[in-house]
Amino acid sequence: MGINKDLIAASSTPLVLAILAEGDSYGYAILQRVRELSGGRMEWTDGMLYPVLHRLERLGYVEAKWKVVENGRRRKYYRITRKGRAQLAENRRQWQTVDATLRGAWEALSVKRQAAEPAGA
Amino acid sequence: MGINKDLIAASSTPLVLAILAEGDSYGYAILQRVRELSGGRMEWTDGMLYPVLHRLERLGYVEAKWKVVENGRRRKYYRITRKGRAQLAENRRQWQTVDATLRGAWEALSVKRQAAEPAGA
């Protein structure tokens, strides 16, 4: 069911940056957006997201600003920086490289399987 | 240039298992196969691969056997187990879930960009 830890680690930065590239957002809303984008198949915990946001801020990929919403509740809004957009593009390129490699490996398997069982064995 | 650490971590298990599902292999050859499958874009170090192989063995996903080749050199061949094949299928499913989510996020961005710059601005 759940997505394993390494995959979460690999996807958290590009996914958060991509969500912020859509527009400024804050922690809680980002969690919901991830659930939405994944069709409910990815469920991030807030305990893992906030450290990610802090790291992105420390690296200069995002900037944070406190805001008070109508209902009096305070939110920390994050905005992607120019540097963050460059990082997003780089992350995306790397992901696609690895994805192409994995697909190649899986393809090699199915080709092999077909060769071993010719004509609907 | 290089692929970042988290992506390596996320892809190492499914990639090694997929390579072994093609047929038994050993450390050095696996490194070459990764380079080949990625078109030279992924370069694993042996220092990261051997711990991965040992972990997969500890988890019961692969079995190892020493062999002596014609030239007298010894190699440790790895074979994927039934449990390893199940893990490979699960890893593949998870990867595709995350990949679909990321592609959705990128797609949302390009749609947004087109809306902001209509008719070739």
Next chain:
DNA sequence: GTATTATACATAGCAGTGTTAGGTAGGTCA
């Protein structure tokens, strides 16, 4: 009025894992 849930942020300690660097050893070729 009070308990529960949802919103909203944050941190501490634990465990897993890639990186860097180094070590062992045999074969090939100039």
Next chain:
DNA sequence: TGACCTACCTAACACTGCTATGTATAATAC
């Protein structure tokens, strides 16, 4: 003799997600 490739292994380090916990306010339910 030296350089390079093959072939395996490990240790110390740094990073980071996970789990658990804490704080606080608003909305909802009882």
